[in-house]
Amino acid sequence: MRFEDLLRPTPKGLYCPPGDFYIDPVRPVERALITHGHADHARPGHAHVMATPETLDIMGIRYGETFAGATQAAAYGETVAVNGVTVSWHPAGHVLGAAQIAVEMDGTRIVASGDYKRRRDPTCASFEPVDCDVFITEATFALPVFHHPDDRGEIAKLLASAAQFPERTHLVGAYSLGKAQRVIALLREAGYAETIYIHGAMQKLCDYYVSRGVELGPLAPATDDDADRDRFAGAIVIGPSAAFADRWARRFPDPISCYASGWMRVRQRVRQMGVELPLILSDHCDWDELTDTIREIGPQEVWVTHGREEALVRWCELNQIRARPLNIVGYEDEAE
Amino acid sequence: MKGFADLLDRLVLTPSRNAKLTLLTGYLAATPDPDRGYAIAAITRDLDILSVKPAMVRALVAERVDEVLFAYSYDFVGDLAETVSLIWPATEGRASDLPTLSQIVETLQSASRSDGPRLVERWLDELDPSGRYALLKLITGGMRVGVSARLMKQALADYGGEDVAEIEELWHGLTPPYQPLFDWLDGRADKPANLAAAPFRPAMLANPVDLDELARYDPADYSAEWKWDGIRVQATGERGERRIYSRTGDDISGAFPDLLAAMEFDGAIDGELLVGHVEDGAIRTGTFSDLQQRLNRKTVPAKLQKQYPAILRAYDLLQEGGEDLRPLPFEERRARLERFVADLPSDRFDLSPLVAFESWEEVAQMRNAAPDPVIEGLMLKRRDSAYVPGRPKGPWFKWKRDPFLVDAVLMYAQRGHGKRSSFYSDYTFGVWTGPADDPLLVPVGKAYFGFTDEELKQIDKFVRDNTIERFGPVRSVRAEPDKGLVLEVAFEGLNRSSRHKSGIAMRFPRISRLRWDKPPGEADRLETLEAMLE
Ligand SMILES: [Zn+2]
Ligand SMILES: [Zn+2]
Numbered sequence: 116m117r118f119e120d121l122l123r124p125t126p127k128g129l130y131c132p133p134g135d136f137y138i139d140p141v142r143p144v145e146r147a148l149i150t151h152g153h154a155d156h157a158r159p160g161h162a163h164v165m166a167t168p169e170t171l172d173i174m175g176i177r178y179g180e181t182f183a184g185a186t187q188a189a190a191y192g193e194t195v196a197v198n199g200v201t202v203s204w205h206p207a208g209h210v211l212g213a214a215q216i217a218v219e220m221d222g223t224r225i226v227a228s229g230d231y232k233r234r235r236d237p238t239c240a241s242f243e244p245v246d247c248d249v250f251i252t253e254a255t256f257a258l259p260v261f262h263h264p265d266d267r268g269e270i271a272k273l274l275a276s277a278a279q280f281p282e283r284t285h286l287v288g289a290y291s292l293g294k295a296q297r298v299i300a301l302l303r304e305a306g307y308a309e310t311i312y313i314h315g316a317m318q319k320l321c322d323y324y325v326s327r328g329v330e331l332g333p334l335a336p337a338t339d340d341d342a343d344r345d346r347f348a349g350a351i352v353i354g355p356s357a358a359f360a361d362r363w364a365r366r367f368p369d370p371i372s373c374y375a376s377g378w379m380r381v382r383q384r385v386r387q388m389g390v391e392l393p394l395i396l397s398d399h400c401d402w403d404e405l406t407d408t409i410r411e412i413g414p415q416e417v418w419v420t421h422g423r424e425e426a427l428v429r430w431c432e433l434n435q436i437r438a439r440p441l442n443i444v445g446y447e448d449e450a451e
Numbered sequence: 452m453k454g455f456a457d458l459l460d461r462l463v464l465t466p467s468r469n470a471k472l473t474l475l476t477g478y479l480a481a482t483p484d485p486d487r488g489y490a491i492a493a494i495t496r497d498l499d500i501l502s503v504k505p506a507m508v509r510a511l512v513a514e515r516v517d518e519v520l521f522a523y524s525y526d527f528v529g530d531l532a533e534t535v536s537l538i539w540p541a542t543e544g545r546a547s548d549l550p551t552l553s554q555i556v557e558t559l560q561s562a563s564r565s566d567g568p569r570l571v572e573r574w575l576d577e578l579d580p581s582g583r584y585a586l587l588k589l590i591t592g593g594m595r596v597g598v599s600a601r602l603m604k605q606a607l608a609d610y611g612g613e614d615v616a617e618i619e620e621l622w623h624g625l626t627p628p629y630q631p632l633f634d635w636l637d638g639r640a641d642k643p644a645n646l647a648a649a650p651f652r653p654a655m656l657a658n659p660v661d662l663d664e665l666a667r668y669d670p671a672d673y674s675a676e677w678k679w680d681g682i683r684v685q686a687t688g689e690r691g692e693r694r695i696y697s698r699t700g701d702d703i704s705g706a707f708p709d710l711l712a713a714m715e716f717d718g719a720i721d722g723e724l725l726v727g728h729v730e731d732g733a734i735r736t737g738t739f740s741d742l743q744q745r746l747n748r749k750t751v752p753a754k755l756q757k758q759y760p761a762i763l764r765a766y767d768l769l770q771e772g773g774e775d776l777r778p779l780p781f782e783e784r785r786a787r788l789e790r791f792v793a794d795l796p797s798d799r800f801d802l803s804p805l806v807a808f809e810s811w812e813e814v815a816q817m818r819n820a821a822p823d824p825v826i827e828g829l830m831l832k833r834r835d836s837a838y839v840p841g842r843p844k845g846p847w848f849k850w851k852r853d854p855f856l857v858d859a860v861l862m863y864a865q866r867g868h869g870k871r872s873s874f875y876s877d878y879t880f881g882v883w884t885g886p887a888d889d890p891l892l893v894p895v896g897k898a899y900f901g902f903t904d905e906e907l908k909q910i911d912k913f914v915r916d917n918t919i920e921r922f923g924p925v926r927s928v929r930a931e932p933d934k935g936l937v938l939e940v941a942f943e944g945l946n947r948s949s950r951h952k953s954g955i956a957m958r959f960p961r962i963s964r965l966r967w968d969k970p971p972g973e974a975d976r977l978e979t980l981e982a983m984l985e
Contacts, residue, residue, distance in 0.1 A: 259516065260524045260537035262580065279477055280470065360866055360924075364873035371470075372872055380537065382463070383529050389868065389924060391464045426523045433517060 116223045118249050118416060121200075124441040129227060129251070131218055134200030136165075138216055138227045141445030148202065150229025151213035152177065152292055155446045165189055165197075167204060169212025169327065173292065176319050189214075191240065207231040208242035209398050210293030211324060217245050225249040226412075230421070232397065233404040234266070237300040238293070238329045242408075250414040251441070254422035255399040256377050263377055263401040269394045270301045273351070273373060276392055281349040284367035285392070288356030288374040291317045293398050295353050296324045296331060298375050301396075302351065303332045312337035312347065314354030314363070339366040356388070377401070406430055421446040454482050455490045455552045456581035459588070462494075462596040466868040471598060475606035488628025489556045491607075493589055495600045498627060500559035503567045503590050505531050511572050515540055532593060535575075536583035542576045550577055553628070555586065601699040611636025616653035616840035619700035621645050648692035651700040652685060652719055652769050652777070653840030657830060657847035665811045665831075665848070673831045674781070675806045675814060678849055679764055680739055680827040680944065681725035682746075686763055687770070688716050695724070706748060710761040713799040718791060719770035721838075722803070725825065726759040729798045734762050736825045739958070740946040740984075764803045765792050766830075769838055777838035781846075784838065818852045827943065828852045854941035855983065857882065858966060858974040860892055861936040864914040866924040867899065874907055875914040875926065878962070880938050884953075884977040892930055893953045893977060898940060901961030909965065910936070932972030939964035945984050955980055 122131050128140035136146040143160035150156055150166075152173030157166070164171070164183040167190060174182045189195050191214065194203040200220050207213040207229050215228040226247040233242050256263075277285050289295040295317050302311065310333040313321060318336060325331055337352050347367045358364065359372055374390040377397025385393045400408065405427060409417055417438040419427045424440035431438030458478045465471050479487050492498045512521060512535050521538060528534040555574060562570060571590065575583050588594045604622065608615040613636065624647035625632055634640035683698040693714045695704045704711050707724065726737040726745060737759060744759050745751065768788040769777050776784050785805075792802050806829065808814050818829045828851035836846035859880035867876035877899040881892035902910065913936050917929040929935050941963040948956035 258524045258527055259520050259540075260528055260534060262537065262541075279473060360873060362873060369870045370872065381528055382533055385464060387923060389866065389872065391466075391868075392461075393464070423523065423527075426520055429517070429519050429523070 116221045118223065118225065121220055121223055122218055122225045122227070122249070122251075124420075124443050126444070128443060128445070129441075131197075131200060133220055134197045134202070134218070136197055136200075138218075139229065139446075141443070146197075147183075148197075148216055149174070150207065150216060150227065151209055153210070153230065153290075156229060159183070163187070165195070165202075167191065167212045167214050170214070172323060173212060173320070176323060177292075203245075205243050205245050206240035208233060208236060208239060211239045211296070211327060211329070213239065215242075215245060217247065223248050225251065226414075227251045228253065230255070230399055231408075232400050233408060234263075236297055236398070237304060238296045238324060244408070244412050247412065247414050249416045249418055250409065250412050251418045251420060252405060252409065252427070253399065254405070254419050254424050254427045256397065256401050257405055257419070257423040257427040259402045259426070261377065261380055261401045262403065263380070263397050264395055266301055266396060267305065269375075269396050270298075270305045273302075273392065273394055274305060274307060276371065276373075277349065277351060280371060282368065283349070284347045284370045285351045286359055286364065286367060286370040286372050287351060287353045287394070288359060288372070288376075288390075289353055290376075290398075291355055292320055294375055294396065296321060296329060297398070298353060298394075298396065299331045299334070300329060303330060307351075308332065309350070310335050312350055312352040314352075314358055316355055316358070317353065337366070344368065406434075409436065410434075452549055452552050452555065452578060452582045452585065454478060455486065455493070456579075456585040458490065459494075459585050459594075459596055460581055462598055465597075468602065471602060472606050472609055475598070475603070476610045479606065479610040484630060484633055485628035486552045488630065488633065489552050491603055491629065492627035493552075493556070493594060494596060494598050495603050496592075496594060497600075498556060498589075500556060501562045501564065501567060501590070502592050503571060505591055507568055508532070508535055508571070508587060508591065511535075511568060511575070512539065532587035532591060533584055536580050536587060539575050539580075539583055549579075549582065550574055555589070556627075559590065600701050604700070607632070607636065614841070617642070619653045620651060620840070622700050623647055623651050623694070623696075623702060649687040649689040649694045649719075651687070651694075651696045651702075653700070654683070654685065654698040654721065655767075655838050655840060655847060656698070656842040657832075657849040658842055658844055660831070660848035660850050662811055662815055665814075665850075670808065670811055670814075672833055672835070673848075674785075674834055675808055675817075676766065676803050676830050676832070677806065677821060677823070677826045678828045678830045678851070679723040679725060679736070679803060680825050681723040681742055681764070683721075684724045684763070685719055685721055685769070686710070686714055687719040688714050689770075690717075706745065706751060707761045708751060709756045710763060710799060713796050716791070716795060717772050718768060720763065720765050720788070720791075720800075721767035721769055722763045722765040725762055725764055727762045728760065732797075734764075734798065734801050736762075736764075736823060738825060738946075739944055743946055760799070762798075763800050765800060766803050767838065780835040780837065781832050782834045814850065818850050821852065826852075851943075854943060854963070855945075856963065857895075857940050857942070857980065858937050858969060859895060859940050860930045860971045860974045861910070861913075861928055861938055862892055862894055862930050863925055863927050864910070865926075871907075874911045876907060876911070878910070878938065880940060881930070882953075882975045882977050882980060883972075890932065890972075890976075895951070895953045895955060895977070895980060896940065896942070896957040896960040898938075898960045898962050901941065901963055902965070906962075906965055930971060933970055935971035937966035937969040937971055937974050938962050939966055945980060947984060953977060953980075955984065 127142045129138040137144045138148045139156040146163045147161040148165050152170045159178040159182040162184040165187040168188040189204045203217045205215045207215045209230040217226045224247045226245050230253050371391050373392040375394040375396040378384045379393030379395045420441040428438045525534045604618045608618050624645035631643035635642050685696045687694050726741045727734040831848040833846040862881045863879040864875035865877040879897050881894040883890040884893045885891040918926045920927045942957040942960040944958045946956045
């Protein structure tokens, strides 16, 4: 079987002709398999959605219970037949519920890994490598300048700054799904026991993580209350970065704007965003993790999507690995 | 190196002066000698070390990294030092003892040019990305972190609990890594004696004043002189050594070789550096725009020196030969100054004349009717005042003339930092140009203070409600003859500027009033400002 006959890029997303389904389609389709709950991968309006139970719950929280005509849950390790195509689900280590989807027919297996990372994350299951003929990899941070440092060092930077400027609020920008909860969990692991204040947009997702057994410690909404603004002095507040330019941010005394993202590796990005304290924390692989993963899995062919395809394809060429960019439009660098 | 690299990373991103001081004093307290001394010198760019060209760094990285991958990366990152620092492949089993800043600096102080590439390569292998970035900025001369020498001296003063004037006075007798300075600040030794010839003497500064406050003083106790709009300097000569210092003690001699050459005296004059030509036996002062031609230059071409000669208009005499005049009353120093200046070349030195007056009301009138456009107000000095460092209350006052005012239209607003990060608080404003029936706004300046917190909220609301386009942190707002916001802008003067589309640059602009009442069409025109340039 030719690889393209099992899975191929189309304008709506990756399509499996024999199974008649799409993976992470960017437009509404009849049958969608969704790797994880980030908005550019998990869109509302499909007739039928298959995903992990966590991803289905997250879509329900974000879009309301009517986000799809029908849903079907598939847990990690589960194998499901879809029109004669075998589909199995494996942890991707990206955010809670994120899965790699392995698609198999007539002895050919392709793994669509969605977004993934390799390092430990207290808020989700770790990536599991799956043998395959074609490995489809994201390329969000696929430039050899991206080396994500140790999480603990980044969290230590935040705690050191909070100690050095005890009268100011540390406003940490973080993506609402995954990053925010990971920052909180890492702060707890570092021994930070104070109440962490969160933006309203994150409340439901944090509650959901807690309901799934992720320990986040004492959280409180960062509500405006003129009588008690002092409570934000020295506090850590987590919110989506878009809110920092908003009137919402005015309730905090002399805030230090922090941002938790892999993009914080590049100073130009840091300055553009007016960030004072960059925290290099990513839910994607860095360059070495991407190339190590390709080496470890050792597929016959690598398909690259979602980011800086050209650099990773170049690396594959230099290492005699067949590779091609997929050029699917519609995935974003997600406010990572 | 790690502490230094982390400090640089934080300083670059920290806009607030106080927060910078906190970071600097924290670093000074946490860092051993001689690292902290070298760090200071690196930031104030007072280190004399081997430097290398960016091309050499590129050649090094080309040996390690695929050319195409480097090109993609450089394209994305945009800065060579940063790209190299991030892309440099980590070496297996990196040495556990990273090179310290002192080791690097001391090696570079004695290294020869041909050693450069191998040294840099070795350190790039040993350091982490932040360390590499700091190293590359250090050796390619690109260290810019928004910390002036002045701020650094303040940080040292805060760290040691001393007065910044004392640090300024010592500064030019010290060399990196400033061990005697730290011994004193840490209480291990006495204040180091300044043994250098022609040291800086901390400047005496005046407080702003108004008629109400002056009413408490007797006019007979004060003498008045013009306050010139140049650069306040101290010109010092001793034992063949000559220096021109800014009022914060920075050595700016290099920018004014013509004036330096004429300083054939032994003493220290406090005065105003201006440009000017001799006409009818006296120096005719050039404008501040003329003076600008001489500022911020590394080298000064002979043509510029001839076209805009630097001159010194003397206010005060601090030292004459071996005698320190600072304890003497102002009147006595002034008499000594007049005799002193009389012996100096009259095409380079003259006296700032005293201005006679009877009453404060008379002074109030004179300050707005100065005989020369390069005067920015009046100085009032107590006749019996000794010359003391800093800004004591009472002996010296400055009374500026009223600022110029213009009605301009708000064109763009940018988000602020820190406390103001949720506000649009930096404003670009323009005035009208072009035909009267189809006028066009041309930007003439930017201002980010002068308004109250309440006014800031009002402008912020206006910006959000009237946004036309967004570009990152900037918004353009409606600015049409019948719709927009008029700002009354106060400023100290105008310069010609080829860098601005309008051809002018405002000095010290700030918002003085919000003119909600005024239709934008009635704001000022560019011709009004151009007329003020004459
Ligand atoms: Zn994602
Ligand atoms: Zn994604």
